[in-house]
Amino acid sequence: MAVTSDTRRPGRGARERILAAAARLFATRGIAATGMEQVAAQAPVSKRTLYAHFRTRDELAIAHLEELIASGGTMEGALNRTDLDPRERILLLFDQPDPGDLPVRGCPFLDAAAEFPDPEHPVHAYVREQKLRMVRTVTDLVTELGCRAPEELAEQLVTLADGAAGRSMILNRVDYGRHGRAAADALISQALKA
Structure with a gap:
């Protein structure tokens, strides 16, 4: 059985879309009020892809803050x-x-x-x-x-x-x-x- 690219290696650009969606949602709703499902829908990516990049909302929040610093x-x-x-x-x-x-x-x-x-x-x-x-x-x-x-x-x-x-x-x-x-x-x- 072949393993799809979604399980082995999340699609190119998905991480950037997730971080961009998280930034918009965190700015308007706050981190605690934003669910991972909302981020996936806004990105848009599958929940599987989202969790391949960020296992928890805490990881996503820290990555978002790191991205702000890098910018x-x-x-x-x-x-x-x-x-x-x-x-x-x-x-x-x-x-x-x-x-x-x-x-x-x-x-x-x-x-x-x-x-x-x-x-x-x-x-x-x-x-x-x-x-x-x-x-x-x-x-x-x-x-x-x-x-x-x-x-x-x-x-x-x-x-x-x-x-x-x-x-x-x-x-x-x-x-x-x-x-x-x-x-x-x-x-x-x-x-x-x-």
Whole structure:
């Protein structure tokens, strides 16, 4: 009996379609409210193909977050830009992408952690690791700028960025980050004066 390509090797492009469908559904419904059947229907792929790529919704959620990082379209993506100086990269943390007709979602990592509040849950643990990585990157950038107390300043800046993203989502205002940006700029200036 021949084994079909669906069982041995899922079709080319299926993974990308699944991730694209998951991104749309997670952005509009949330991760916890999205079932695997809904993702399969939206992709469109068979449930067999979906589960060949992602055994659980947790795996799919983490792959979705990894895809967001790889795209460079996250708040953290701004930190890795090499065409800008460190200060401008930090200040870009406060610029929310325009969601078009969709509601402002803020930070998808904070959204994911809120949906899975158990610190031991795989999605929550993944988000925590990314947020810690973000602080390390900001610490490196403020150190490069010559700021005093770089670890403390980095924590303040990341806390401010996360708070601004949360308020952007709650108020559905893509431009809300300008308030956090102004505060971050003042914090950096103060740390440079010393």
